[in-house]
Amino acid sequence: MGLALIIMFVAMAFIPAGDAAGKLLTAEFGVAPVFVAWARFAVGAAVTVPIAPRETWRLLRDWRVWGRGLALAGGILSILTALSTAPLANVFAALFIGPIISFVLSAILLKEPVTVLRSILVALGFAGVLLVVRPGLNMAPGMGFAVLAGFFYGIYLTASRALSGLGRPRSLLTTQLIAGTVALAPLALGYAPPALTWGMALAFVASGLASMLGNLLLVVAYSRASATVLAPMVYFQLLAATGLGWLVFGDLPDALTWAGLALIVVAGVASARLAQPRTDRG
Numbered sequence: 001m002g003l004a005l006i007i008m009f010v011a012m013a014f015i016p017a018g019d020a021a022g023k024l025l026t027a028e029f030g031v032a033p034v035f036v037a038w039a040r041f042a043v044g045a046a047v048t049v050p051i052a053p054r055e056t057w058r059l060l061r062d063w064r065v066w067g068r069g070l071a072l073a074g075g076i077l078s079i080l081t082a083l084s085t086a087p088l089a090n091v092f093a094a095l096f097i098g099p100i101i102s103f104v105l106s107a108i109l110l111k112e113p114v115t116v117l118r119s120i121l122v123a124l125g126f127a128g129v130l131l132v133v134r135p136g137l138n139m140a141p142g143m144g145f146a147v148l149a150g151f152f153y154g155i156y157l158t159a160s161r162a163l164s165g166l167g168r169p170r171s172l173l174t175t176q177l178i179a180g181t182v183a184l185a186p187l188a189l190g191y192a193p194p195a196l197t198w199g200m201a202l203a204f205v206a207s208g209l210a211s212m213l214g215n216l217l218l219v220v221a222y223s224r225a226s227a228t229v230l231a232p233m234v235y236f237q238l239l240a241a242t243g244l245g246w247l248v249f250g251d252l253p254d255a256l257t258w259a260g261l262a263l264i265v266v267a268g269v270a271s272a273r274l275a276q277p278r279t280d281r282g
Contacts, residue, residue: 004224007217008233014214016092016241019083020248021207026084027249029200031193033080036207038188040076041180043208048216052174059167059175068159068172069179075152076180078145086142088245089253089261092238093132094146096264100126101154102161110162121271128263131256169219177212234272235265 022040025031059065075098082091103122106112129150133143163172193200238261245251253261 008221011217018211023083032191038184044212045177071156073180078149082145087251089242092241097150098153102157125267131260
């Protein structure tokens with residue numbers, strides 16, 4: 001159990017690290033977000049395809065697998081577009097509208113149970129997102145794309161839940177990387193940077209590998225402990241994103257953003273704990 005928690009913490013640090021590298025490429029090197037998104041999927045696919053289980057190729061004949069991959073591709077593209085102008089912590093906070101969207105979609109499409117207390121916690125989390133995003137005329141540039149990324153992420157989470165029994169986690173990870181690579185290629189190749197420096201090359205590799213490793217470690221962690229135990233650790237991404245935003249870009253959240261981050265974390269962890277069986281709660 002202790003090892004699973006450590007692996008989960010590392011995974012949740014790798015995922016925002018991949019986005020930090022992506023922000024460097026879009027904001028500092030001027031690379032188009034769509035090309036960065038494609039490169040991230042392509043790097044991950046190049047690593048996982050050679051070691052993919054045989055069932056992966058069977059899964060690719062299922063249109064639902066492609067739909068799940070397209071939702072993730074739309075989310076990654078939206079995140080990187082947002083990161084070209086917005087701070088890392090703010091974008092990740094807005095991204096956490098995803099679990100809220102997934103909560104609603106899962107109740108409607110998957111007929112998952114809805115309780116009053118969980119609904120209240122979801123509303124609190126949404127209030128936290130609103131504090132960060134602050135929709136309206138004064139909304140920070142890029143935050144609309146961050147919210148759009150959250151919608152895509154919610155669809156992806158719901159699809160992942162619905163298709164979890166379709167194949168092994170490593171096979172599903174590979175299919176989403178293939179789907180993202182194929183779907184974004186026609187859009188991305190026209191935006192390839194005219195020259196590739198060593199700094200850009202390192203950032204491309206870091207973005208792709210960090211994202212892929214984060215998702216792979218997530219799979220490993222879930223193979224060692226139950227989802228109900230590990231679910232609250234997902235919110236460590238917000239802390240990691242805040243720390244990386246400060247260390248790499250010098251961005252620190254303002255008071256309202258801190259309040260929003262706190263609401264999202266408290267509501268999310270409480271909701272995850274509420275979903276645990278009594279034996280897990282100790």
